Amino acid sequence: MQVLFKSRHPQATDLRDLTERRVRFVLRRLDFLVPRAEVQMSDVNGPRGGIDKRCQVELRTDGAGAVVVASVASDWRTALDKALARAARFLMRLRQRGKDARRLRLRFISQED
Template identity: 40%
Template structure:
């Protein structure tokens, strides 16, 4: 799984991009092999003003299931990524468990008396 990382208004270093990739792979664990695409958007709403104005959005695409989208706000990029990755893993767990809980009815051939003879 190689996430697409998009930064708007924020300069992300190579080290921070590697941190985002590593944190997502640790949070998602074995589930990452069933994920088709991962997109991480990090943006700064207020620019150089500072404050709690940075947003981190993680968008996971799973085959045959609705996408998982998690948004987190904060001032520190690393802590936002940590929280968003944790919440994305929880949401993916919930979605996959609901998908497995769907029971499909099994077709059975009706048995008649003439077919037994």
């Protein structure tokens, strides 16, 4: 899986290695579905502070196209973890939905015979 990291904020840039490790860890069981992941981190309010650290995760999937999830939190790590958790849940639901559709098709085809 290719992991791309984008950020203009110096504190977020320090998290480049951590971000790549977290993406690979969270998506380790789904990496066959996701050949490319792009993580963008930005500070919404700038130096004013507050709950304004934004992490956007874009996953390029083979079957579903692009999946984009964003999260806002008070620190970079929390925003990253929340966005990755939401993305992983979405991919699991997508994968399960595909299994259910195949199972229904097989059942329908076998009933026709």
